[in-house]
Amino acid sequence: MDIASVSALRADLWQRGWRPLAVVNHDAPGQSPGKRPIGKDWRGAALADPPWAACHPAVAHALNTGILCDGLRVIDLDIEDRGIVDRLVMLAETVLGLAPMRYRANSPRSLLVYRATDGAPEKESIASDAGKVEVLGAGQQFVAFGVHHSGAALEWTKPLDEITITDVPAVTRDQVRDFLTAAARIIGAAPPREPTPPRSGDSSAPDFLSIARAISAIPNGPAMDSWEAWNRVGMALWAATEGSEAGRTLWHEWSKQHPTYDEANTDARWDAITSSPPASIGAGTLFWLARQTTSPPPPDDQAYDDAPEAETPSPRPAGLPLGRAFDAARLAGLEPYEWLYGRFLCAGYMSLLGAPSGVGKTAYLVHAAVSLALGRDILGEVVGPRVRVWLINGEDDTDHLDKLVWACCLFHQIDPAELEGWLWLTGAEDEHILVATQIEGRLIRTPVYERVRDFVSANEIKVLSVDPFVDTHGLEENNNEQMNHAARVWYDLAREFRMGVFVAHHFRKGGASGDQDAFRGAAALIGKSRIARTLGVMSADDASKLGVLEDERRYFLRLDNAKSNLSAPASSAHWLRLESVDLPNGDNIQALKRWEPPGVMDGLTWSQIAAILTAIESGIGDGEYYTLARSGASATRWAGLAFAGIVDRTPGQIVGILATWEKSGLLQTGQYHSPGQRKPRTCVRVDKGKFSEMRREFERAARDDF
Numbered sequence: 190m191d192i193a194s195v196s197a198l199r200a201d202l203w204q205r206g207w208r209p210l211a212v213v214n215h216d217a218p219g220q221s222p223g224k225r226p227i228g229k230d231w232r233g234a235a236l237a238d239p240p241w242a243a244c245h246p247a248v249a250h251a252l253n254t255g256i257l258c259d260g261l262r263v264i265d266l267d268i269e270d271r272g273i274v275d276r277l278v279m280l281a282e283t284v285l286g287l288a289p290m291r292y293r294a295n296s297p298r299s300l301l302v303y304r305a306t307d308g309a310p311e312k313e314s315i316a317s318d319a320g321k322v323e324v325l326g327a328g329q330q331f332v333a334f335g336v337h338h339s340g341a342a343l344e345w346t347k348p349l350d351e352i353t354i355t356d357v358p359a360v361t362r363d364q365v366r367d368f369l370t371a372a373a374r375i376i377g378a379a380p381p382r383e384p385t386p387p388r389s390g391d392s393s394a395p396d397f398l399s400i401a402r403a404i405s406a407i408p409n410g411p412a413m414d415s416w417e418a419w420n421r422v423g424m425a426l427w428a429a430t431e432g433s434e435a436g437r438t439l440w441h442e443w444s445k446q447h448p449t450y451d452e453a454n455t456d457a458r459w460d461a462i463t464s465s466p467p468a469s470i471g472a473g474t475l476f477w478l479a480r481q482t483t484s485p486p487p488p489d490d491q492a493y494d495d496a497p498e499a500e501t502p503s504p505r506p507a508g509l510p511l512g513r514a515f516d517a518a519r520l521a522g523l524e525p526y527e528w529l530y531g532r533f534l535c536a537g538y539m540s541l542l543g544a545p546s547g548v549g550k551t552a553y554l555v556h557a558a559v560s561l562a563l564g565r566d567i568l569g570e571v572v573g574p575r576v577r578v579w580l581i582n583g584e585d586d587t588d589h590l591d592k593l594v595w596a597c598c599l600f601h602q603i604d605p606a607e608l609e610g611w612l613w614l615t616g617a618e619d620e621h622i623l624v625a626t627q628i629e630g631r632l633i634r635t636p637v638y639e640r641v642r643d644f645v646s647a648n649e650i651k652v653l654s655v656d657p658f659v660d661t662h663g664l665e666e667n668n669n670e671q672m673n674h675a676a677r678v679w680y681d682l683a684r685e686f687r688m689g690v691f692v693a694h695h696f697r698k699g700g701a702s703g704d705q706d707a708f709r710g711a712a713a714l715i716g717k718s719r720i721a722r723t724l725g726v727m728s729a730d731d732a733s734k735l736g737v738l739e740d741e742r743r744y745f746l747r748l749d750n751a752k753s754n755l756s757a758p759a760s761s762a763h764w765l766r767l768e769s770v771d772l773p774n775g776d777n778i779q780a781l782k783r784w785e786p787p788g789v790m791d792g793l794t795w796s797q798i799a800a801i802l803t804a805i806e807s808g809i810g811d812g813e814y815y816t817l818a819r820s821g822a823s824a825t826r827w828a829g830l831a832f833a834g835i836v837d838r839t840p841g842q843i844v845g846i847l848a849t850w851e852k853s854g855l856l857q858t859g860q861y862h863s864p865g866q867r868k869p870r871t872c873v874r875v876d877k878g879k880f881s882e883m884r885r886e887f888e889r890a891a892r893d894d895f
Contacts, residue, residue, distance in 0.1 A: 190334075195247040198334060198350055199254055203243035204547055206354030207333075210235040211242045212253035215336040223338035227251045232259075232328055233466040237432045241464060253335030256302075256349065258325040259309040262360050264288075264301040264368070265331065268320030268376065271297035276375055277322065283820055284368045286358035289349060291333065293341040300331060302349070306359045315369055317378035324365055351740075353545065356729050400429045400472055402630070404439050406479035409446035419444070420458065421470070422478070427462045429472035435665055527687075529652060530561055531570035534689040536651070538719035539680045541751075543708045545696045549746055549767055549779065550724055551585060554654050554693060555593040556781050559603065561652050562611040567601045568765060569783035576651035579613040579644070583660030587616035592778045596770040600780035613648060622655075625675040626663035632674040645686055655679060656693035658714065666709060676717035692718070708751070721751040727764075733841030735786045744768075745784060789845040795887040797836050804831035805856070806875040812864040814872035817847060817856070828856075828873050855879040 190198070199209040210231050215223035227248075228234055234241035235257040242254070264281050266274050274297040278290065281301050291300040309327040316322075325331060333349055336342055369381040404426060413419050423440055430436025437459050444455045527536035534540045534557075544550040553568075560567045564575030582590055591614070598605045615622065624638040645653065655661055661678075664671035676692075683690040695709050708715060715721055727737060727745035737745060748763040766784040771777055805828050808814040815828040819840075829843040838846070850856045856873050863870040 190252060192247045192249060192252070195252050195254060195334075196245075199240075199242045199247070200244070201350055202254070202256070202333075203239050205350070205352065206545070207349055208235045208240045208257035208259070209242045209333075210240065210255045210257060210330060211247065211251040212255040212330075212332050212335065213251045214253060215338045215340065217250060221338075223253055223336060224332055226255055226330060228465070230466040231330070232257065233432075234464070235259075235330070237463055238434070245464065253332050255330040256333045258329040258331065259327045260305055261325070262303040262305050262310065262365055263325040263329075263331055264303065265323040265325055266299045266301075266320075267323065269297060270319060273319055273376060274299055277372055280371055280375065281368060284371065285360045285364055288357055289345055289347040289352065291331075291343055291345055293337050293339075293343055295337075295339055295341040303358050303360045304354060306361050310362060310365075313365065313369060313381055315373045315376070315378040315381050317373075317376045319376040319378075322369065322372050322376065322378075324369065352729070353726065355545075355725075400426070400436075400475060401439055403472070403475040403479040404443050407443065407475065409443055413447060419447075421474070423458055424462055424467040425470050425472070425474035425478075427459065428467050428470055429475055432463050432466065438663070527573075528571070529573060529576065529689045530557055531572075533570065533720055533722055534652065534691060535719055536689050537684055537687045539676070539683050539690045539692055539717060541708070541714065541718035541721040542691060542693045542724060543696055543721065543751060544693070544724040545726075548724055548726055549765075549781065550693055551582060551590075551656060552593055552597075552767070552779055552781055553724055553746070553765070554580065554582075554656055554691060555590065556597050557691070558612060558652070558654055559594060559597050559601075559608065562608050563603065565603075567597070567603075568781060569763065575611060577611050577613070577649050578652045578654065579615070579648070579650045580654045580656075581615045581622050581661075582656045583617055583622065584657060585616060586618045587614050590614045590616055592772060592776055595772055596778035596780045599772070600768060600770050600782070613650070622661050623663060624661050624678045627671070632664075632671065634678060638678060642682065642685075645682065645688065650686070650688060652689045652691070653679075653682070654691040654693070656691075658692045658694045659709075669712065672714050673717065676714045680717045696723075715751070723749045723751045725749070730841065731762075733839045734845055736839055736842050746781075789842065789849050793836065793846075795884065795891075798883070798887075800835050801831055802855075802875045802880060804835070805873065808872075812861075814861050814870075814874070816871050817851065817858065817873050818871070819844070823871075826872075853879065855883065 199211075202209040211227045213219075213222060213225045213227060217223070217225070219225070228241070236259065240257075264277075264285075266277050268274050268277070278299060278301070281288070285301075285303055288301045288303050291302075292298075305326075311326045312323060312329055313326070314321055314323040332343060333345075334343060366381065372378075373380050404422075407422065413422070422443070426436055426440055426443075430439070437456075440459055441452070441455055444450050528534070529536055542550065542554070556568055557570075558578045558580045560570065560572050561576055562578045564572055566572050580590065585593075594608070594612070594614075595605065597603070598608075620637070622637060622641065623635055624641060625632070625634055627633065644650070658675070659666065662671075662675035664675050666672065679690045679692055682688070692714075694714060708721070725747055727735075727742040727747055729739065729742070731737075731747065732739060732742040732745075744767045746765040746767065748765065764784040764786060765781045767779045768782055769777055770780045805815050809826060809830075813826065815831060816823045816826045817828055818824075819827040819829060828847055829840060832838060832843050832846075847856065851858075851873075855876055857876050858871065858873055860869045861872045862868070
């Protein structure tokens with residue numbers, strides 16, 4: 190691969206949740222050619238958001254690409270006996286699940302990628318004369334793309350640049366321990382040692398607010414005239430905030446106090462520190478410098494002269510009672526909830542939509558806005574009378590938003606003129622809708638908030654869409670108090686004007702659809718939301734169950750209720766499909782439509798069903814019968830094997846069909862005496878009465894159709 194393609198690969202890997210890093214070529218001089226990451230602090234560079242390798246061009250001497258193992262559980266089979274490797278791969282897939290596997294043509298050595306259910310566990314391993322089995326973890330990396338030092342290309346059963354990190358199975362510490370214990374018996378190794386307890390972090394580590402107070406207390410005057418003094422503060426701040434974007438903001442705010450401040454130079458210095466992170470300086474330096482002065486410099490708050498002295502939590506009048514006695518007579522007069530968009534958006538409340546980057550979140554919000562502005566269902570949601578909608582987007586300009594609206598209208602045969610007077614758009618090039626921030630530790634609502642209120646009132650806005658939430662505040666995402674303040678702004682707006690507010694938020698890296706813990710940052714945002722939904726790409730497991738090809742599942746999106754403890758089965762979930770629309774101006778833009786999964790029996794004829802059931806009833810030969818179990822020792826007797834040569838269905842679809850037949854009583858679980866095992870074994874047989882009933886139903890349906 191050339192420099193451009195490697196650079197693009199690493200950027201794409203980051204978008205999919207992986208943390209790439211640059212690794213020297215297979216023919217590089219020195220130690221570990223083809224395996225050695227470049228840079229002294231390569232782990233720190235990979236832990237940055239985004240990782241250094243994902244946002245800097247590749248270099249000619251390091252075109253191999255590694256993946257950081259923090260948060261992963263990577264099974265590395267360092268064994269040359271192909272028979273043993275095959276047994277270990279089968280063991281891993283049985284105990285841990287099917288996973289992407291890396292291999293090369295000139296060796297049986299293989300590597301399987303899983304992710305940890307929580308935390309960043311450290312490495313575990315077992316070894317014997319046959320070789321070793323390692324479970325890579327925190328602080329390690331593996332080479333995912335490029336050339337092995339032997340000259341063989343690295344290959345994958347399922348390349349990581351075609352899947353997201355959430356597509357690989359998540360495994361617990363106990364599962365890994367079970368795998369290693371069984372693997373030790375296969376290779377003749379001692380059982381695994383007890384793992385090192387997971388790192389819980391340094392409880393004395395300073396929080397972001399402490400760091401912010403410290404940097405604000407450091408004067409940026411004559412003592413900082415030298416480049417070395419200024420750079421020292423930058424390195425300490427970078428290390429204390431782990432190179433975060435919030436840290437970059439503090440760096441700019443502090444640097445602005447000096448008369449020689451230059452925005453571009455300040456940004457470039459932060460990037461330079463990111464490329465070569467400090468190892469012996471951090472928050473302690475900031476606290477020491479802060480203690481050398483008695484008073485912090487005054488903040489530059491001229492932009493907020495009209496801001497309140499302290500947060501006004503909500504527009505509630507004074508004198509409200511502290512509580513009310515329950516009055517049964519009030520029940521008859523209670524009004525029902527005013528649902529605006531399905532059971533997702535309700536007047537007077539804030540609803541939250543979470544999604545990974547690049548899934549189609551903005552397209553979904555645009556389609557919802559069009560649907561509400563027309564009072565017309567286009568995505569399978571119940572919609573009331575048309576309402577005025579304001580769509581705020583801090584990431585895309587209004588040209589792109591207009592194109593998304595245009596594509597939606599073309600695909601769903603809507604005259605765009607119908608939206609005039611009902612839909613308002615604010616793009617990234619318009620005024621920044623920053624409604625909440627802090628000054629000198631005080632949480633405030635900015636003057637922009639009052640202008641938002643005036644706009645809502647003047648235009649009679651009933652639904653407001655905010656995308657993304659992070660663009661509307663200048664606060665720390667991981668601080669519950671600050672996130673409660675930022676979310677309260679939109680919540681209070683919804684209550685004051687009895688309107689519905691959509692708030693879109695990004696997932697944390699590795700977040701899974703349907704999980705409220707997938708939302709990035711503090712939990713206060715979830716708490717302020719009436720309803721929280723997630724939007725995610727169809728998983729490999731769902732694709733198998735629904736008969737969707739692997740290379741097409743990225744076009745299918747699943748909506749889930751993130752506040753529900755149970756996700757709907759794949760067959761009954763709310764599904765959307767991305768469709769490509771050619772605009773008259775030559776652009777190609779995505780639109781969305783509702784997608785209904787096919788039923789498990791769709792397309793099956795009676796002759797096919799009868800052939801499958803006859804094969805199941807006949808058994809596999811030699812007096813052995815099928816079973817519904819498809820793992821372990823029963824895998825070779827799985828009833829799904831009877832479908833082969835009769836119908837073309839994925840394993841997931843076959844599982845669904847067998848489950849349907851079992852639930853109806855058509856398939857019955859029992860026992861038989863195995864001639865080969867010389868003992869009773871579980872089997873599945875066909876109920877002849879149910880078989881006859883099914884045949885009669887098909888015959889009646891055929892007569893009715895005729």
